Structures are given as C-alpha cells and as structure tokens.
Amino acid sequence: GAAGAAIGLELSTWILGILGLASIAEFFVDGLPRLVDHYVRGITVAWEGTRGEPGLNPFGGDDPQVVDRAAHHIAQGHEEVVVLLLGAIVAYLTRGRGNASVLANEMQASKKGAKLGQWMLQHEDALTRHPDLQHAGPRKSALDKQEPPPPPPPPPPPPNRRADEPEPKRASGMPEHKVPCFKLSKKHRNLADEFDNQLEGQQNGLNDLTVAEYLKGRKAFTDGDVVRDPKIARDARNEFSQKLKQDLIDELRSKNLSASEAESQAERMVAQKMSTLAALHNPDLFAGGKDIIGGF
Known part of the structure; x- marks a missing residue:
C-alpha cells in the first residue's frame, strides 16, 4: 500500500510536470489510489497470470484470458488518468483558485501541455458543465461489480390526504378469539353422533x-x-x-x-x-x- 502510494505520487508529479499543471496537483492526488490500482492489477495479471502446478495437472498452463484481463485493467488505468486530469482541471477552475487563461499560460511552459491548454480554452464551458467531471470519482465499466440500485422513493400520499399530513396509524387488528371446545352434557351423550352430523x-x-x-x-x-x-x-x-x-x-x-x-x-x-x-x-x-x- 505504501509502495503503491509512493509510486502514484511520483507518477502524478511526472505527468503534471510534463503538462505544466503543477497548480492542480492537490486536486489530482485524491484519485491516485484508483489509478495506481488499475495499473498494478493489470501488470500483476500479465506478469503472473494463472498457472497450473507443473507435474500435478497435465492440462495446467497459462490462463488464455490473461492478456484480455490485463489489457482491461491497464485500459481502465488510462481512462482514469484522462478523467482524473480533466476533473482536476475543472475542480481548479470552479473552486475559485484560478481561471482557464492563467492555467493555459502555465501550460505554455511545457511543449506537450501547450496543446492541451489551447484545447482547454476552446472547450472550457463544456468541461465545467460535464456531469462526470464535477466530482472526479471512480469510473465504472461493464465488467465491474454493479452496485445495488438506490431504494425507491416513498409513494405519494392518497388523493384524500395532503402531503404535509402525517400518515395515519395502521389498525392493529382484532385479537384472535379462542373458541372453547364444545362439550356435551351427560344426558345428551347419546346424541353425540347427531351433533357431529x-x-x-x-x-x-x-x-x-x-x-x-x-x-x-x-x-x-x-x-x-x-x-x-x-x-x-x-x-x-x-x-x-x-x-x-x-x-x-x-x-x-x-x-x-x-x-x-x-x-x-x-x-x-x-x-x-x-x-x-x-x-x-x-x-x-x-x-x-x-x-x-x-x-x-
């Protein structure tokens, strides 16, 4: 965990340094654990794979889906880099820390960041309004475990009750009545069969x-x-x-x-x-x- 955090911090510093975006570093750091996790998982799967134990299983060998799984995790890491970078830029612009022109000027110092800065100026409005960039959170793919849907909203009140009126108490119901067993008197014992019929x-x-x-x-x-x-x-x-x-x-x-x-x-x-x-x-x-x- 500590090694991954250190690698992520070094990686973020390197990425932001190349693009001339040191000003948004504080908005970028929060998403580093997710980014590093995708890359580490992809590299681990590609490096180790799923191997059988030699000599014990004649059909043992590398998992044929290792390449696809590793590529999936690394692709998610690439996607996380882009979304995290754009989300950090939007956070920097919308929280009163600066404006797009100032940030673009800082990016001019980097050869690679200059083009990104010009693109940012052209699409500033679309970036700041994009819902996925308001809070740069973890990205979900079709292969990720789906979270359960939120609970449904409470039903509207019936037409004869206003929304601000409290819900009426439910009836507790009547207690169950235990009927005593029917008993014949001694003088009517001979009529038992007739009573039953x-x-x-x-x-x-x-x-x-x-x-x-x-x-x-x-x-x-x-x-x-x-x-x-x-x-x-x-x-x-x-x-x-x-x-x-x-x-x-x-x-x-x-x-x-x-x-x-x-x-x-x-x-x-x-x-x-x-x-x-x-x-x-x-x-x-x-x-x-x-x-x-x-x-x-």
Missing part, C-alpha cells in the same frame, strides 16, 4: 355460500322478527330455487345441451342442493341440515 352439515353449507348469499341471509336476520313468518320463508326458498334453476340452465345450455336436457338436469341439481340447505336455528345464515326445521 349437524355441525358437519352446517360447515358444508357455509362453505358453499357465495358472498351475495351470505349478505342476503345476514340482512334477513338483522331485519327482525319478520323473517320468522313461515310464508316469507317459503317464498324466499321458492325464489331462491327458481333463480338457482335458471342459472344452472344457462350454464348447461352454454355446454351445448338441449333445452329439455338442461332443464331436467337443472331440476335434479336444484333438488339436491335445496335438500342440503336450511336456516340455522338462530336464524343467521343458510347451512346444511334438514330442509325444513320444525317450529321455524
């Missing part, structure tokens, strides 16, 4: 409900005692079965069944479905069980 039927009926059917049943329950009128219950069942039959006919007709065959199958399917539908005892929803509940 009814619970299973209710579960199957609930799982077979659509959202619309659930909401309709819930509304009927919340409307009050009117839902307990037997005539209303019968009319509701008839209306539901007729609608279900028509939906099934339409579905079967779309499968190229004849009108009579579709109606016949729909009637059987409706009868089977209605035989597994009944109101819950509360009554809240439709669920599995007997088609008609006594006393309801």
Whole structure:
C-alpha cells in the first residue's frame, strides 16, 4: 500500500510536470489510489497470470484470458488518468483558485501541455458543465461489480390526504378469539353422533355460500322478527330455487345441451342442493341440515 502510494505520487508529479499543471496537483492526488490500482492489477495479471502446478495437472498452463484481463485493467488505468486530469482541471477552475487563461499560460511552459491548454480554452464551458467531471470519482465499466440500485422513493400520499399530513396509524387488528371446545352434557351423550352430523352439515353449507348469499341471509336476520313468518320463508326458498334453476340452465345450455336436457338436469341439481340447505336455528345464515326445521 505504501509502495503503491509512493509510486502514484511520483507518477502524478511526472505527468503534471510534463503538462505544466503543477497548480492542480492537490486536486489530482485524491484519485491516485484508483489509478495506481488499475495499473498494478493489470501488470500483476500479465506478469503472473494463472498457472497450473507443473507435474500435478497435465492440462495446467497459462490462463488464455490473461492478456484480455490485463489489457482491461491497464485500459481502465488510462481512462482514469484522462478523467482524473480533466476533473482536476475543472475542480481548479470552479473552486475559485484560478481561471482557464492563467492555467493555459502555465501550460505554455511545457511543449506537450501547450496543446492541451489551447484545447482547454476552446472547450472550457463544456468541461465545467460535464456531469462526470464535477466530482472526479471512480469510473465504472461493464465488467465491474454493479452496485445495488438506490431504494425507491416513498409513494405519494392518497388523493384524500395532503402531503404535509402525517400518515395515519395502521389498525392493529382484532385479537384472535379462542373458541372453547364444545362439550356435551351427560344426558345428551347419546346424541353425540347427531351433533357431529349437524355441525358437519352446517360447515358444508357455509362453505358453499357465495358472498351475495351470505349478505342476503345476514340482512334477513338483522331485519327482525319478520323473517320468522313461515310464508316469507317459503317464498324466499321458492325464489331462491327458481333463480338457482335458471342459472344452472344457462350454464348447461352454454355446454351445448338441449333445452329439455338442461332443464331436467337443472331440476335434479336444484333438488339436491335445496335438500342440503336450511336456516340455522338462530336464524343467521343458510347451512346444511334438514330442509325444513320444525317450529321455524
């Protein structure tokens, strides 16, 4: 590390001395570690390569890509020299340390620097506005490891909330309720199988409900005692079965069944479905069980 820094300092002094740019040395030094690293890596790869151990691997030998890798690192070093030099010139001009004419006059003392000074005067505006030269940082190539992209900006506030309003607190949610295990009384032990069958039927009926059917049943329950009128219950069942039959006919007709065959199958399917539908005892929803509940 120390040897590389010393080599880089000597190299920068030599380059700037040839070009008559001693005034920008302080802006040039910061990028020397990157510059030297590229050259050292390129020379190391070219000199050592990747050799197999003689006698152990009959296919051992120099890596065929050594030349390309070494050339890549050295080319990056050349690129770093140019960008670092131009960036140092821009830093010198934009930080109030001098102007292009003064710097060009200094470069006239060098035969090689004179041409660069004239070119700098002609392109001063383009140099000072070039984004890559505002802060001469490390150059990235396609072979370098890509850095992860920056995190996305926060989403804009919803239309009904101003940008200066704080974000509302999120709902913590309701605590999960643990339902106690259902236990039969001693005098009803003989009905255990029947309870299990009814619970299973209710579960199957609930799982077979659509959202619309659930909401309709819930509304009927919340409307009050009117839902307990037997005539209303019968009319509701008839209306539901007729609608279900028509939906099934339409579905079967779309499968190229004849009108009579579709109606016949729909009637059987409706009868089977209605035989597994009944109101819950509360009554809240439709669920599995007997088609008609006594006393309801």
